[in-house]
Every structure is written in C-alpha cells, then in structure tokens.
Amino acid sequence: MSSVIFLIQGEKLVELREEKYDSEDLFQEYLENYPKILAGDQINSENPRRWLLISREMGVPDDENAQNRWSLDHFFIDQDGIPTFVEVKRSTDTRARREVVAQMLDYAANGTEYWKIPEIKVQFEQRCSSQGAAAEDVMREALGPDVEYEKIWATVETNLKNGKIRLLFVADEIPKELRRIVEFLNEQMNDVEVLAVEVKQFTGSNLKTLVPRVIGQTTQAQINKTISPAKYWDRDSFLVKIGEEIGPEERSIITNLLDWFDQSGIQYRFGKGAKIAKCMVYTLQQNGTEVSPFSIDSDANIYLRFDVIKKFPPYDNPEKRKALVKEIQETIGHVKYADKIDAWPAFSMALLNSEEKLSRFKEIAKTVIGEFCQ
Numbered sequence: 074m075s076s077v078i079f080l081i082q083g084e085k086l087v088e089l090r091e092e093k094y095d096s097e098d099l100f101q102e103y104l105e106n107y108p109k110i111l112a113g114d115q116i117n118s119e120n121p122r123r124w125l126l127i128s129r130e131m132g133v134p135d136d137e138n139a140q141n142r143w144s145l146d147h148f149f150i151d152q153d154g155i156p157t158f159v160e161v162k163r164s165t166d167t168r169a170r171r172e173v174v175a176q177m178l179d180y181a182a183n184g185t186e187y188w189k190i191p192e193i194k195v196q197f198e199q200r201c202s203s204q205g206a207a208a209e210d211v212m213r214e215a216l217g218p219d220v221e222y223e224k225i226w227a228t229v230e231t232n233l234k235n236g237k238i239r240l241l242f243v244a245d246e247i248p249k250e251l252r253r254i255v256e257f258l259n260e261q262m263n264d265v266e267v268l269a270v271e272v273k274q275f276t277g278s279n280l281k282t283l284v285p286r287v288i289g290q291t292t293q294a295q296i297n298k299t300i301s302p303a304k305y306w307d308r309d310s311f312l313v314k315i316g317e318e319i320g321p322e323e324r325s326i327i328t329n330l331l332d333w334f335d336q337s338g339i340q341y342r343f344g345k346g347a348k349i350a351k352c353m354v355y356t357l358q359q360n361g362t363e364v365s366p367f368s369i370d371s372d373a374n375i376y377l378r379f380d381v382i383k384k385f386p387p388y389d390n391p392e393k394r395k396a397l398v399k400e401i402q403e404t405i406g407h408v409k410y411a412d413k414i415d416a417w418p419a420f421s422m423a424l425l426n427s428e429e430k431l432s433r434f435k436e437i438a439k440t441v442i443g444e445f446c447q
Contacts, residue, residue, distance in 0.1 A: 078275050078282065089275035089282055094245055097163050103272075103283065104147055104161065104243065105129055108215070110272055111159070111241065112285040113151070122151045125215040127197045133180050134187045137362065137384055145180045148193075152216040154228030155266075157239040158184065164246035174254050177240050181265070185238065189362075190230040235264070235305075235345040242269040247288050259294040264345070306343040306350040314350045314371045319422075326425045327352075327369060333435055339442060344368075353378075356442045358385070364445045367438060374409070374419040375434075377401075383415055387444055397441065404433045 075091040094100045103110060105126060113122030131148040132141030147159035160177050201208040209222045216225070232238065242255060247269045258267040268289040275282040306314070308331065316324035334341050334354065344351035350371035355363050364385055368376045377397065382388040388397075394414040402408050406424040410416065425431045 076273065076275075078284070080280065080282070087278050087280065089277040089280060092274050092276045094163055094274055097161060100163060100243075100245070100272075101129065101146060101161050104159065107283075108149065110283050110285050111149075111243070111270055112287050115285070115287040116266075116268065116290075123216050124149045124151060124157070125212055127193060128200065131184075133184050135179075135183050137187060139187075143176070143180055143183075145184070150216075150225070150229055151239075152220060154225050154232055155237060155239055156184075156229055156233050157241060159241045159243055161243045164244055164248065173242060174251070174258075177242065181238060181240055185233050185236055188233060190226060190233065193229075194226055231305075231342070237264055237345065239266040239268070244269070244271060245273055247271045252288055255289040256291050256294070259289045260291060304350075305345050306352075308343065311343055311350045311352055311371065315373075318371060319373045322426060323373060323422050326422055326431065329431065330369070330425075330435075337435075337439065339438070354438065354442070356445050358445055366441050366445070369422065373422055375422050376417045376419045377408075378417065379414055380416055382445075385445060397437075400437065401434075404437075405430050 077091070078089050080087040080089060108124035108126060111122070111124055113124060116122050127148045127150060129147050131145040133143040133145055134140065135142040145158055146161045149157040149159060151157060158177060158180055160173055160180070162173050198208040201211045212222055212225065213220055240258075242251060244251075247255075251269060255267055255269045258265075268287055271286045271288060273284045273286075275284065304310075312324055312328060312331075315327055331341070331352075333339075339354060340356060341352055341354045344353060352369040353365045354367040354369070355365040357363055362385075364382060365378055366382050366388075368378055370376060377394075379388070379394050383391075383394065387393050391414055398408050398411050398414065398418055401420060402411065406420060408418050408420045410418045425434055
C-alpha cells in the first residue's frame with residue numbers, strides 16, 4: 074500500500090500518493106539537476122551540506138594508468154571539500170540490497186587510490202564550459218560565495234588521499250537489508266561517512282513532490298566518530314607529537330630533516346589519524362603521477378614504502394628494493410622487516426643520531442627521489 078501526503082492549496086486539500094520513478098535515469102537526472110534532495114541539512118543540521126556535482130557517470134580505474142573499469146553514478150564534493158560518492162538504485166532493482174554495497178566499496182577503494190585531481194578538475198571545467206558557464210562561478214553558486222577555487226581542489230585532493238570521504242546510497246526505498254549494512258559500516262568506519270538517502274516521490278493533481286530521508290546516523294555511529302576523531306596533522310603538531318611521545322632528540326632529528334627537505338625542494342605532506350602522525354615524502358613523475366618512497370611516523374620509525382614504489386621503475390625490480398634495504402643496513406643501521414620487500418620495512422629514527430648517519434640518509438633520500446623523476 075502506497076503512502077500518502079497532503080498539500081493544502083487555499084482551502085483545498087490535495088492528496089499526493091507515493092509513486093515509483095519511471096526509470097532510474099530519471100531518478101539520476103533529478104539528482105543532477107536538484108542536488109539539494111540529498112538532504113544536506115539532515116546530514117549535518119548545524120552546518121548543512123552543500124553539493125557541487127563534479128561528474129555524472131564518473132569513471133573509476135582499477136590500477137594506475139589503467140582504463141576505467143567501473144562507472145560511479147555521481148561524484149559530488151561539499152563545501153569542506155569532502156569527496157562524496159553517490160550510487161543510485163530504484164527499489165525495483167534487487168541489486169539495491171547487497172550488490173550495490175560491493176560496487177560502492179570498489180569505487181571508494183580504487184577512486185581514493187587512482188583518481189588524479191588535476192584530471193578530475195579538467196573534467197569538471199569541461200562540463201561547465203559545455204554548459205556555457207565558468208567553473209569558478211558554478212562552484213561559488215553551489216558551495217557558497219566565500220569558497221576559494223584552487224584551495225577547495227587542494228582540500229579535495231588531501232581528503233581523497235587520506236580517505237576522508239562520504240558514501241551515499243540513494244534509492245526511492247531503502248530495504249531493511251541495505252539499511253542495516255549502512256548502519257553497520259557507518260558505526261565501524263571513523264573516517265568514512267556511510268549513509269543512505271531514501272527519496273520518495275509523491276504525485277497528484279499535476280503536482281510532484283520529492284521527500285528525502287537520511288538513514289544511517291545511528292547514535293552509536295555518532296559516538297564512535299566523536300570518540301576517535303581523525304586529526305589532520307601539520308608541521309607544528311607533528312613535531313610536538315614526536316617530542317612528547319618519543320623525545321627531544323628525535324624531534325631535533327626530524328626538525329633537521331624537514332628543514333633540509335624545504336631547502337632541497339623535496340615535497341612532503343602530513344597525513345591524518347587519531348593516534349599516529351605521519352609525514353609522507355613524495356615526488357611527481359613527468360606524467361604527473363605521485364610517488365611516495367618514504368614516510369616518517371610518530372611511532373619513531375621511518376618507513377620504506379615498498380608497497381607504493383614497487384609499482385614504478387626502477388623499484389618494480391625486487392633486486393633494486395633489496396639493494397636499498399642493504400644500503401641502509403650497512404650505512405645507517407638495522408632495518409626491521411628487511412625481508413618484506415613488498416610491504417613497509419622500517420628503521421628507527423633514533424639511528425640518525427649522528428651527523429654522519431643523518432647525512433647518509435639525506436643522500437639516500439635524494440638519490441631515490443631523483444630516480445623517479447628521470
């Protein structure tokens with residue numbers, strides 16, 4: 074039995090009955106043309122979410138520089154630069170129950186890993202241009218007049234790399250199986266917001282009304298995300314963390330390294346986490362692909378990111394990775410998990426307590442980074 078809502082027009086009571094969408098494509102067009110039906114005020118009542126559609130049918134690859142394997146229904150960002158993945162299914166599609174969850178996780182896992190923000194930015198700008206609009210004007214109209222165009226894209230990139238994203242399952246009716254999965258995922262994932270938006274359609278007397286309802290914001294999910302908030306680290310907080318938890322000597326070592334990175338033009342960024350602070354050293358290849366060969370963590374270790382660099386020459390050769398471990402072992406000191414050449418071998422930052430060893434690591438770092446730029 075379909076639901077009914079009532080609209081008062083003057084002294085007349087108009088009855089609107091729930092009606093299924095004629096097609097999934099029509100449902101998706103509504104989202105494209107009227108993003109507000111994603112109920113940003115229900116998602117955050119104190120600071121309602123505002124939506125900017127970046128692309129419809131957003132391609133998602135499953136490997137570096139691979140062709141797109143999947144197609145996400147909609148890709149939005151909000152005013153805080155949080156990438157928002159939207160997948161739409163009508164209730165008549167039985168995949169709205171479980172298969173859509175697997176699809177969404179594929180999109181999220183691979184999109185955060187392989188999407189390149191410069192390419193996404195160009196895609197958005199081309200879409201705006203095809204509609205005769207300036208991209209910056211479209212962004213400001215959607216997200217607010219104070220939004221800074223380049224800054225928001227930088228924030229999107231940071232959020233994407235750190236896995237700070239939102240997953241929205243949208244349907245005209247959210248079945249109980251999907252509802253419970255969404256609630257479970259949202260309770261378990263502190264950095265990822267997982268929600269469902271049920272958008273019912275009511276029609277009658279040549280009128281049409283769309284009524285959204287957000288599902289998944291359980292009390293437990295809100296408690297979990299409050300108890301373990303992920304923190305965005307910066308240079309100052311990173312060094313304070315190391316000084317407090319490890320010691321002033323290690324803080325001095327890392328301060329020296331960061332200063333040297335700045336002087337040498339070596340790029341680095343700070344990650345996000347509730348407990349562990351991470352500084353990732355990276356470089357850009359000629360094709361714009363980012364590679365991060367080292368990370369410095371507040372657990373007192375410097376990590377060799379073989380899980381990343383094994384994808385790129387010359388470190389796609391296992392012997393090259395073994396040689397790097399051997400060089401560090403011989404000139405700096407013990408490398409933990411030295412045999413894990415596909416993972417994260419590490420050595421203690423305390424080993425860099427002499428000028429000789431610190432200088433040696435700088436030489437190694439500069440050489441490794443230079444090899445990716447050739």
